[in-house]
Amino acid sequence: TWDAVPLAPPDSIFKLTAAYKADPHPHKVNLGVGAYRDDDSKPWVLPVVRKATQLLLNDPALDHEYLPITGLPEFVSGAAKLILGADSPALAEGRVASVQTISGTGANHIGALFLSRYYGFPGDKAVYLSDPTWANHFAIFNNVGIAPRTYPYYDPATIGLDFAGLLGALGAAPPRSVFLLHACAHNPTGVDPTRAQWAALADAMLAHGHYAFFDAAYQGFASGDLTADAQAVRYFVQRGVPLLICQSFAKNAGLYGERVGALHIVSPTQEASARVRSQLSVLQRSEISNPPSYGARVVALILNDDALFAEWRADVHTMARRIIEMRTELHHLLTAELHTPGNWDHIINQIGMFSFTGISPAQSQALTERAHIYLTVNGRISMAGLNSKNIRYFAEELDKVVRE
Numbered sequence: 001t002w003d004a005v006p007l008a009p010p011d012s013i014f015k016l017t018a019a020y021k022a023d024p025h026p027h028k029v030n031l032g033v034g035a036y037r038d039d040d041s042k043p044w045v046l047p048v049v050r051k052a053t054q055l056l057l058n059d060p061a062l063d064h065e066y067l068p069i070t071g072l073p074e075f076v077s078g079a080a081k082l083i084l085g086a087d088s089p090a091l092a093e094g095r096v097a098s099v100q101t102i103s104g105t106g107a108n109h110i111g112a113l114f115l116s117r118y119y120g121f122p123g124d125k126a127v128y129l130s131d132p133t134w135a136n137h138f139a140i141f142n143n144v145g146i147a148p149r150t151y152p153y154y155d156p157a158t159i160g161l162d163f164a165g166l167l168g169a170l171g172a173a174p175p176r177s178v179f180l181l182h183a184c185a186h187n188p189t190g191v192d193p194t195r196a197q198w199a200a201l202a203d204a205m206l207a208h209g210h211y212a213f214f215d216a217a218y219q220g221f222a223s224g225d226l227t228a229d230a231q232a233v234r235y236f237v238q239r240g241v242p243l244l245i246c247q248s249f250a251k252n253a254g255l256y257g258e259r260v261g262a263l264h265i266v267s268p269t270q271e272a273s274a275r276v277r278s279q280l281s282v283l284q285r286s287e288i289s290n291p292p293s294y295g296a297r298v299v300a301l302i303l304n305d306d307a308l309f310a311e312w313r314a315d316v317h318t319m320a321r322r323i324i325e326m327r328t329e330l331h332h333l334l335t336a337e338l339h340t341p342g343n344w345d346h347i348i349n350q351i352g353m354f355s356f357t358g359i360s361p362a363q364s365q366a367l368t369e370r371a372h373i374y375l376t377v378n379g380r381i382s383m384a385g386l387n388s389k390n391i392r393y394f395a396e397e398l399d400k401v402v403r404e
């Protein structure tokens with residue numbers, strides 16, 4: 001029956017993790033997967049999440065009934081306030097249609113599906129993705145019949161943003177095109193636009209009538225501050241750029257496997273928003289019927305209680321600060337101690353969980369084969385995989401491959 005089914009290659013990131021796990025070397029380092037690790041290389045259950053979980057378990061009224069199709073109301077409304085701001089005029093005016101999703105991946109999927117059904121694409125259905133981007137974006141849009149195209153983003157020459165290329169692409173695309181933008185802490189490059197650049201991007205988006213498809217998977221991880229990291233999204237809403245937001249709580253709440261997320265579509269009027277919400281509900285029904293309740297309940301407790309929310313802010317700050325410390329330390333080791341050839345300022349200039357080191361695929365492979373350091377061949381490292389115990393080893397091995 002399945003003779004015509006070709007064997008698919010394994011997912012490269014999860015393959016990397018499997019290779020790391022199978023490696024018996026005592027000094028092995030995993031810089032592949034984008035999950036936060038503490039200074040002992042261990043997954044970190046946020047203290048506030050432990051607390052909220054206990055509250056849930058002790059609640060005698062807790063049952064396992066279905067959630068509404070669009071999700072747990074107090075989670076969805078809290079999530080919308082988190083990204084848009086509690087004082088958001090768009091929320092007050094009833095112009096935001098939100099649904100709970102299967103983490104950020106599910107938000108991207110339902111957002112893409114909604115656009116494929118209802119967005120007035122100029123010509124072919126297409127979405128413009130940053131070059132490079134999270135690899136799954138390609139598959140997610142292909143799955144719903146939207147062709148992925150890329151726009152210039154990362155400039156290997158500067159290990160920074162190709163801002164002129166990005167603006168050029170906004171100008172060259174047909175009016176009303178859809179552009180996917182990473183809200184903060186761009187994956188995989190760690191390169192974000194500055195505030196002034198975001199303002200120029202909003203101008204260009206408005207001038208060409210483009211639609212912004214925001215992917216917000218790392219709110220809090222860029223600056224350590226949840227509000228500061230929502231700045232680009234809030235600014236675009238304020239400017240009136242038509243947009244939607246895909247939101248994930250995987251990283252900032254450490255709830256990777258619980259699949260907690262939301263999709264928020266901002267409309268020009270309350271009446272349009274009601275129609276959008278009704279169709280999101282129809283799509284959601286055929287896809288998953290009802291979203292999962294556990295993780296949403298945990299996050300809803302945190303979002304809707306001042307004391308728990310304050311604790312969460314501190315926990316997010318703890319994660320972001322450790323990552324920033326690792327950037328500073330790695331930069332110091334390479335420049336001040338090892339005098340590694342080349343400029344390493346991008347290590348401290350880049351933002352969030354990831355850093356694009358700028359090393360070649362051959363050098364990445366050499367690190368894995370000879371030093372048991374696992375990273376993707378594009379030279380991306382997860383800063384969260386570094387800690388006070390392995391950072392010197394990593395810096396020394398990086399220094400060696402760069403000098404060869």
Ligand code: PMP
Pocket residue numbers: 034102103104105106134182187215217248249250256261
């Ligand atoms: N978008 C981006 C840019 C990501 O990096 C990720 C996680 N790797 C996601 C979305 C989705 O993650 P999740 O489904 O676990 O929330």
